[in-house]
Amino acid sequence: MELSDIRREYTRGGLRRDDLPEEPLRLFDKWLQQAVEAQLTDPTAMTVATVDPQGQPYQRIVLLKHFDQNGFVFYTNLGSRKAAQLEENPRISLHFPWHPLERQVHITxxxxxxxxxxxxxxxxxxxxxxQIAAWASKQSSRISARQALEGKFMELKQKFAKGEVPLPTFWGGYRVKVSSIEFWQGGANRLHDRFLFTREGEQWQIERLAP
Structure with missing residues (x-):
């Protein structure tokens, strides 16, 4: 089968302006809860996109750990490639691909x-x-073999066997202060519904986008 022949119709329903709250986190919370209730695999998984100093974008999957009016929270090794890129350029993009529900959410x-x-x-x-794995992995660095990583993990597991694991100085987290949130709902005949919430001060502007 040719890749160009792979397609399906989106038939689970549309999204209308009257369905939207004035504040986007209410809709995000509803959609996330529905993704959890639908027993999607890793419903909190999101693609995190950053850019290096040369303008090269990078993406990876990270788990969302909290969100509220102050932003979206995730944790990582502060020596990782993403952390180094965010140190130079704090702009970020998040993407939630809830394909079985024919939905996507994009955040900047x-x-x-x-x-x-x-x-x-x-x-x-x-x-x-x-906790031990956070100590064992120098994230994004090159390693000679998997055995080296597993060996370090076992060494640290023995070291911390009888006590608490301290917080590594190189491990932390980020809060994404939201500028925009786009909601995408699949539609029949590729006439998808897209609504973009853009922050303007304490208010949100809502626009419908062409699919």
Whole structure:
């Protein structure tokens, strides 16, 4: 089969202006809850896009850990490639691909680092193996073989076997301060519904976009 022959119709329903709240987080919360209730695989998974100093974009999958009126939160190694790029350019793009529900959400904004207290609170809630993995992996660096990573993990697991795992100084998180949120709902005959919320001060401007 040719890749160009792979297609399907989007028939789960549309999105109308009258369906939209004036504040986009209410709709995001509703859609996220529906993704969870539909038992989608990793409903909080989002593509995080950053740009290096040469203008080259990079994408990776990260899990959303919290959101509210102040922004969208995720955690990472502060020595990672994404962290280095955000240090130079705090602009970021998030994308939630809820394909089984024929929905997408695209967010743009800028990041700010989380406080040490916020990071510590989340880190202490993680399973111990995940805490140890944060110590074992120098994220984005080159390694000789997987055995080296596994060996480091086992070494640290033994080291921290009888006590708490301390917060690494190189591990933290970001809050994405939202500039825009776009909601996409698949439609029949490729006539998809797209609405863009753009922040203007404390208010949101809503526009319908052509599919």
């Amino acid at each position: 904004g800028e990041v700010e680092k989380l406080s040490k207290m916020e990071v510590m609170k989340y880190f202490s809630s993680r399973p111990k193996e995940s």
